[in-house]
Amino acid sequence: MPILHSFAPAPQPGLPEEIDGLPMRALPWTQATGRDTAHLYERVKAVIPAVEWQFFAPYVEAINALKRERNAVILAHNYQTPEIYHCVADVVGDSLQLAREAAKTSAAVIVQCGVHFMAETSKILNPDKTVLIPDGRAGCSLAQSITGEDVRLLRERFPGVPVVTYVNTSADVKAESDICCTSSNAAAVVESLGAETVIFLPDEYLATYVASKTRVKLITWKGHCEVHERFTGEELRQFRESDPSIEIIAHPECPPDVIAQADFTGSTASMIDWVRGRRPKRVVMVTECSMADNVQAELPEVEFVRPCNLCPHMKRITLPKILDSLLDLKEEVVVDPMTAIRARRAVERMVHLKS
Numbered sequence: 001m002p003i004l005h006s007f008a009p010a011p012q013p014g015l016p017e018e019i020d021g022l023p024m025r026a027l028p029w030t031q032a033t034g035r036d037t038a039h040l041y042e043r044v045k046a047v048i049p050a051v052e053w054q055f056f057a058p059y060v061e062a063i064n065a066l067k068r069e070r071n072a073v074i075l076a077h078n079y080q081t082p083e084i085y086h087c088v089a090d091v092v093g094d095s096l097q098l099a100r101e102a103a104k105t106s107a108a109v110i111v112q113c114g115v116h117f118m119a120e121t122s123k124i125l126n127p128d129k130t131v132l133i134p135d136g137r138a139g140c141s142l143a144q145s146i147t148g149e150d151v152r153l154l155r156e157r158f159p160g161v162p163v164v165t166y167v168n169t170s171a172d173v174k175a176e177s178d179i180c181c182t183s184s185n186a187a188a189v190v191e192s193l194g195a196e197t198v199i200f201l202p203d204e205y206l207a208t209y210v211a212s213k214t215r216v217k218l219i220t221w222k223g224h225c226e227v228h229e230r231f232t233g234e235e236l237r238q239f240r241e242s243d244p245s246i247e248i249i250a251h252p253e254c255p256p257d258v259i260a261q262a263d264f265t266g267s268t269a270s271m272i273d274w275v276r277g278r279r280p281k282r283v284v285m286v287t288e289c290s291m292a293d294n295v296q297a298e299l300p301e302v303e304f305v306r307p308c309n310l311c312p313h314m315k316r317i318t319l320p321k322i323l324d325s326l327l328d329l330k331e332e333v334v335v336d337p338m339t340a341i342r343a344r345r346a347v348e349r350m351v352h353l354k355s
């Protein structure tokens with residue numbers, strides 16, 4: 001179905017550009033640390049050189065000990081770096097998988113290794129638990145593209161039209177929504193409402209992709225992921241020209257000319273499942289770079305061609321900051337209780353949606 005309208009976001013303050021992963025507490029490497037973490041190094045040795053592991057291992061050991069003491073669970077998004085994803089995380093996945101696990105956990109403390117809207121989602125689903133993010137400045141260009149006030153204005157302009165918002169939004173925006181979605185379930189969520197027209201916010205490219213999968217008409221917003229919007233169909237055509245047997249898989253936050261070049265399009269979790277199931281010889285994974293590293297660690301026989309775009313917000317999360325977060329119980333994520341109640345309705349409606 002065609003996109004009906006597309007609205008521009010109001011100007012927002014600039015996103016942070018700095019990436020600072022310097023250690024805050026110096027932890028020494030010892031032979032004992034090497035021995036005790038050897039089983040974890042096995043998981044990442046395909047992507048982390050031994051010399052780098054000597055820096056990571058003391059933090060991995062300290063974090064794993066401290067999280068047991070704190071009764072904490074570490075949730076890590078697929079875009080986290082391999083030493084976090086494979087060596088300290090208890091649960092890994094895309095936004096939907098992390099939201100589902102956040103809803104189920106019995107831990108007292110949740111450490112969210114991802115960006116701020118993900119930590120807010122965990123807090124919304126667990127109002128009585130302590131939710132921490134190791135660096136509160138880890139934002140998201142999509143989440144910053146729209147406010148709760150923008151959604152209220154759209155509702156006034158299109159009375160009675162239901163609002164679906166991507167989870168990459170603030171708690172204020174979720175609170176104004178009928179239901180949330182992720183890139184895994186967006187088309188199913190849109191269709192679950194039984195409406196002819198839906199306001200779908202804020203990712204314009206995800207909306208274009210969803211519109212190709214449903215007969216529901218979509219009213220959209222001009223929000224973009226600053227990582228995925230940088231890929232181009234032209235660079236993918238060049239990869240294919242240089243090796244016609246190469247497989248290309250892309251995330252639906254990419255522009256339409258990129259999606260048009262892909263053999264498969266799906267959420268980060270579906271992309272990983274696709275590679276695990278198909279075991280291609282060479283694959284271009286068109287999404288944030290660390291995900292290819294994480295899958296490469298598991299499947300060293302697959303050659304990943306990386307048109308590499310890093311998310312500067314995801315990369316704010318580092319092992320030293322996770323350790324500091326657990327030691328000092330910072331930075332605690334706070335959501336206004338009334339906003340949380342309304343946002344929870346939209347998130348839970350998505351989490352409980354039958355696929």
Ligand code: SF4
Nearest residue numbers: 140141225226227311
């Ligand atoms: S990759 Fe894009 S959508 Fe994901 S957190 Fe970074 S800016 Fe946001």
